[in-house]
Amino acid sequence: MKSAASGPAARGPISGENVTWGTRIARHRGDLSTLTKASVMRVSILLRGVIAASLATLALGGCDKDPNAPPAFSLTPSLASALIIPRQGAIRVLFNGPINRSSALDPSNFTVTNTCTGLPVPGSLRFSGDTLVFSPSEALPFLTGLSVRIQGILDVNNRQLPQPVIFRLRTENPPVTDVSWEQLSSPTNDFVSGVSFVDRNYGYITTQGGGVYRTDNGGISFAAFFKSLDVTGTRDIRAVSKDSLYMVGAPSFGGSTLSATALFRSIDSGRTFQVVFSEDPANMFSLALRERTGAAPEMVIAGSRGTLAAWRYDQQKDSIARFGPVGIAGRSGRMADIAANGTNAALVGLQALSATQAIGVAYRSNDGGRSYTEVTLPANTRILRGVGFINNTDAFLLGDTSTVLRLNTSTGAVTALGATNGIPQTVLDPSTGGATYYFFNRARFAPDDPNIGWIIGTAVRRIPGQTDVRRGVILLTRDGGQTFTRQAVRNASEDGLGFPELRDIFVLDKNFAVVSGDNGFVAARKSDLQNFATLCSFPTQ
C-alpha cells in the first residue's frame, strides 16, 4: 500500500529497529498491523485531503491566534541550590507550579554532565516537597564544572516544557586555591633548617646535619659545598653576598663533645666556615641578620646558656653583646629578630612549668638587641617558637596551637590574631577523636612591600593510636598582617597542602620567596601573581 503522504515520514515511524525512547522500545509497525487493510486504505484516502488542508494551513502559519493552540506551558524551573555546591552536594531545582512528577524523575529529563570530562554525573533523583533533588552518587573533584539540563518535563496537564533549561554550577573550591608555590629540586632528604638567597638565582640551604648546598640557577639544582665532622645542628643560614654567609650551629672542638654553640662565617661561598664566636655549653637556635648600607651586617641570635640567652653580633665592630642567661630555671630562647631600622628587636622562647607543661615568654628590645625587657603576654600563652618583624616597630610572635600575637616593641602592647584574621584554628574531629593543630614558627615580610608577608609553620593531624601526620602551612598576607590566606604548593598531594613541615622562609622581595623544611623540602614563589586554581584544575579526586 502506498500512503498518500510522501517523504520519509510517510514510511512510518521507526520500525523493526532497536531504538529506544526513554525506556520503551517503539514498535510502530507491529501496532499498525493490528489495523485492517481496509481501514488503513480508507484513512489513506482521507488523508490526501487532510494533507492538502494541512499544507494550506501551514502556509498561513503567520496567523495571530490559533484557536487550536494549547495554553502555553507556564512552569519554569529555577535553581534552589547555590551555584557552587559541595563536592557531593545536592542540586535542587524548584518549579513555580505543580508538575508531572514521573516525568521529572525520568533520568533522561534531568541530566547532569561533568563539563571537565564530558561524562554524565551518576546520581539519583528524588522529590523533597516541591523541590526536585539530584544527589551525586560519589564526591566530585574540587572545581568541577557541572551542566544541569532539564527537558521534557510535563505539567499536571501533560504540557511539556517547551525548551530545555540549562544551569551551570561548579563544585566548591579546594581548601586552598592559591597554588603559587613550586617545589625546587632538593639535593637531600635531611631537614632543611635554613634557606637564604642573594638574588633570584644564587642561594644557599643548610641542613640540620651540617650540610651546606648552593644553587646558582634559582633552585633548579643544588651542589654540595660544605660538610664537616666538626659542625652539626646548623640552622638559619644567612647570605650577605655570594661570598659571605653566616649560620649558627654546634661545633665539635676536638671531636669529643657537641655541647658548644657558635656563629659560623664563610667568606668563600660556603666552601669553608670559620667560627666567629662560640659559647660552651650553650645553644643557638636562630639567626636574624640585618644588612646595612656601607657597613658590615649586624645580627641577633636566640638560644640558651643554661637559661634563656640572646646575642647580638656587629660584624662592623666585631663586637658581641650577650643578653642573659636570665637565670630563670626552665626558660629557654627560641628565636630573635631585629627590625629593619636596627633599633627594635624581639625575642621569644618558652618557660617550662613542669615536665609536661610550658608557656611562652617574650622580650623586646629598643637598643638593637643589646638588652631586652620582658613582655607581659596574655595568660597561658602557648610556647612561642618564632618572631618576625612586620615593620620597624611591630613584630609577630608565633607559637603553638595557632598562636599569633602582634607585639608593638615600642609600647609592649600585644594583640592576638585569630580565626577572623585568617589564622587556622584547631579542628576537632568527633568521628575519630582526633584533631588538627597548627604551630607557627616564622614570619617574614617583603622588603619592597611591607603589606606582603608570610607566616609559616606546621599542621599536625593527630588521631589517637595513629602516627601524627605533619604538614607544612603557608599563610600569606597582603594587608600588612591584618588578614591571612592559606597557600598551597603546586602538584603537592592533598590538593596542594601535602608538603612537609616548614622551618625557614626567606623573602628576597614580593616576587621571590623561598621556604624550606623537612624531607629536604625547598619551594619557591617566583612571582607575586596569585596563581589560583581554576575550573578543572583537579581532574581526579
Place this chain on the structure above:
Amino acid sequence: MKYRTSADHARVVTAWSLALLLGLVLLLLAPRSVQAQQVVGGDFDICDYCGSLSANTMHLRGRAGFGTNLGTFVLINAANDAQDVDRDGWTSGVDFTNLYLNQVTDFGNVAIPSRVIASRNFVLSEFLNPLRNGFQNVVSVSVNIPVGTPAGLYRGQVAIADSVNRPGINPDGEQTRLDVFFVEIEVVPTGGAELVQADTAARLDSLVIRGRAGERASGVARIANTGNTPLTDVRVSVSDLRSESAVGIIIPSSRVTISPPSFSSLDIGDTARVTVAIDIPRGILGGKYRGTLFVQSANAPPLQVPLILIVTSSRGIVFENNPVRNTPGVARIAFNGDPGTEYKVLIFDMNGLVVYTTRGTVFAGVTVAGAPGTTASPAAGADFAVSVTWPLENGRGEGVASGMYLVVAESIVNTQRQLAQAKLIVIR
C-alpha cells in the same frame, strides 16, 4: 681394657686410627678463627647488618617516577681489634678524609638483565664525611626510579674508597681501604592505562563517530599501557547512547560492537587498537548521541571517556508511541530542526480539521555566560531535534476521539525547510 687376641688388638688399633684421621679431617675443614690484624695504611669497613644492610645487601623499595625509601650504611674506621668488623685489618691513628664513591654499577633487573636503572640515579643523601679513626659514619642513600621503569627486582653494587689513602691488600690477600655493598631495589608494580588517539599518542578526550541512519559507523581508539607492569584482563564496554537533544531517544549499547571487547594482557608500553562500531538505527533522528566508553582492567584504575555519535541524516517524524493509548495519554512527536529556528506542528483529524497546533523554537543552547545561542551561533547544549508533546486534547482542552490523526511538522533542517508528516493512531 685388656686385649684378648691379636686380632682384637688389630681391630682396636684400626678404630683408633680412623678416629684420629676423622678428627684431623674435621680440624682441617673447620673454619679457622680469623685473626684481626694491624695493616699498613689502615682500613675502613662497611658494616654488615648495620644500618639498612642485611648481610652486605641493602633492600630498597619504590615506585617508578619516585625515589626509593632511604637506606643507610655504616662506615667504620677501626682503631682496635674489637672495632674491625670485617676482621681484615685496622690501624690506630689513620683517618680517612677523602672518601668517595669508587663505583656504582647500573642496577640490573634480576629476571630480565636488559632492563636497568642507570647508576646515575643513585643518590647519596649525605656527604661521605671524614671518617675519623675509631669512629663510625652513618650514610643515607636512595635511588631515583625513572618514570616507566618496569616493576621487578634490580640489583647493583656500590663501592667506597679513599682517593688519597688508596686501596691495598692485607697479608691475607684481602682488599683493604675499599669496601662494597649490594643494593637491591624492588620497583613496585603500578598499573596505568590511557586512551589515546588512533594515529597519535595524544590523549583521547572523547571518541567521536559519524554516520547516517541505517549505516554501520565506526571509530578507533587505542588503549595504552602507561604503567610499569603488564595490564591484564582488559575489558572494553560502552553505555547506551542518549540523544543530546531534548527528545529522549536512546541507542542501546546492544547496537554497539567492540572489537576486540577484551584481551588478556597488554605489555608495558604497548598499545592495543579497539574498534567501536555502531549500527545506527534506520529512521533515527539526526543529531548527537552521547554515551560512555569504559575500559577496565585487573590492575589499573578504570578509564572512561565520552562516546559521541553524530547522525548526519535527518528523518521526518518519530513517535515515542504509536498508537497512543490512554496511558500515558500523551503523544511525543520528535523531528529534526536546526538550533534556533522556528518549527510548527499541526495535527489533523480524519475530517481534515486541525485539532491541535503548537509552535516553538528549537533550543539553541546557552553560553557559559548564560546568553542564549542563536541560529548562526549555537551555544553549548543546542538541540538538533525537537520533541513536542500532544496531550490528546484539542485546542479547547477537550479529549480527542479514537482514530487516526495526521501529524504535520514544519521545521528547518540543514538550513532547508522540511515538511514532514506521519500518521498517529489514538486508541482510547
